[in-house]
Amino acid sequence: MNDANTIMLAHGGGGRLMNDLIAKLIVPRFANAALGQLKDSAEMNIGAETICFTTDSFVVKPLVFNGGDIGKLAVCGTINDLAVTGARPAALSLSLIIEEGFSMQLLEALLDSTACTAQRAGVPIVTGDTKVVEKGAADGIYINTAGIGVKLEAAEVGFDRICVGDKIVVTGTLGDHGMTILSQREGLEFTTSLESDCAALNGLAELLFDKFGRDIKFMRDPTRGGLAAVLNEVVQHIGLPMELEEAAIPIDRTVQAAADMLGLDVLNIANEGRIVALVDQDIADRFVAICRTHPLGRRAAVIGSVAAGTEPLVEMLTKAGGRRVVQMPYGRELPRIC
């Protein structure tokens, strides 16, 4: 198989190969202002409102995992894409592709979870679609959600607002979702003590935008490709370097052990209930304090800052006192994580 002529798993891995695919194949064909922003959700003006619009298909394997399932993930993922672009989610769509022979009981359980997650997050599912394909033409069930949100007046985020000195904050431990999926798939023995961070972040994000408004320069939820992919995308756009402090990055001990065992870097691992924010340095400590008042932000921390310089690199001061470059992940190792 010739790599250049066929799609590889890494094309969906959230890393360099996927970014290439999107930049070369997708964006030029569909050129328009909203798509060109390449935010987690697209912004459009409809009447007097600024509407945000986003979509994600979910193909996670296994379908049920510690801390969630594909239905919960599909609701949270799309809500989070809206939340981190500064929008209040207004409605979701839900589209199912089901393999013939799929268990009706499991379908009902997944729909229960989907409905429950949407209801708790306060976002109605207003439209949907169901397709069935023959046995062998899918792997159980795939779920697509799209979402519409209304831009919060207080929110103004974008690459162009990021300055030297801005602090990098994460709202919790990193890698929990990805390591839970991977270790469950690999059948590792500590699987039961890992739990996905999968959660709807609209409440936390809106709290933060309400309190800090324009002092929040940028937000993302670090899903496929993890923190490394998000920060590398940012430095590419802003042309400035970033410095991380390894000792400040919150990582659960079991997650770290699992990653070490599988030879993975936690910074490349997917999260489904965390925010990475770039904020004005003057509010960084208060920002972390407010995060910690929220159940989804208990382990928030400042982990680094935007530095002066001309090389768009993410550098990390390691615990051992050295420096290393945190690269954009290639995307190969982590198929079907979300």
Add this chain to the structure above:
Amino acid sequence: MNDANTIMLAHGGGGRLMNDLIAKLIVPRFANAALGQLKDSAEMNIGAETICFTTDSFVVKPLVFNGGDIGKLAVCGTINDLAVTGARPAALSLSLIIEEGFSMQLLEALLDSTACTAQRAGVPIVTGDTKVVEKGAADGIYINTAGIGVKLEAAEVGFDRICVGDKIVVTGTLGDHGMTILSQREGLEFTTSLESDCAALNGLAELLFDKFGRDIKFMRDPTRGGLAAVLNEVVQHIGLPMELEEAAIPIDRTVQAAADMLGLDVLNIANEGRIVALVDQDIADRFVAICRTHPLGRRAAVIGSVAAGTEPLVEMLTKAGGRRVVQMPYGRELPRIC
């Protein structure tokens, strides 16, 4: 395999079994006003605007067929769901699930077709997602589109507006899309002379709403389950019977021959570029005349009317002078038609 405990292909066929699944499993779990309407797209108020929102996943096989491909279909299908609910499509999302090993050349061709169709229809694709699953975990590529539209002021459609005497109009021949797919799949020899009707109907629909406004009582695009599914859904909602005149229903001769050969009823077959409208009897002839001025409405015709009575049945006066009941299709025969 126990029918009641697993998903069958017919659950996605657009017929009785799918309606049951939606009514019993989906709607009760996600109860809200917008979903409860069960229109082709959901309506919501955002600020001063009425926004319509819809989604569809496309799993058509083969991926490329006479008159279109899965990319064109994915754009047209979602545009049409918005158009027939009286909305002007404002933006689409595009989400790909691709099987590992898929041809890059074919992917590019499908993206070209997707982009070209969206551009011609005047609807930008503003957001998207790409997932890759292992070889054998999908059948080539599945595409989801979601769409947002803005309700046209002139449009007011709904089951509750339909009255005795309203005329049933179709904007063109029936069954072309479904018979093209099926005969290509079966390798029938007349395949080459069949062509899908796959087209974006937003231009035609807006023309009609502009001219006839509230005199248009109801619109649908008869996709899975065909005309029979749409009309049976309508009679169930309104509690009135309908009468069709077989001789008035436009059907291409080759489509009819293909359907006869495969033992299918053209009224159950999917269309992807046709509108079924219920209109006030006083404007029906002018409605047809205006349709015929549009390239996608050349073979428009009045095919029946809403009758007085209490039994919600669709009856057809046959060419032979008899009467038969047109039933809700079960959905079994037509997997992966869209």
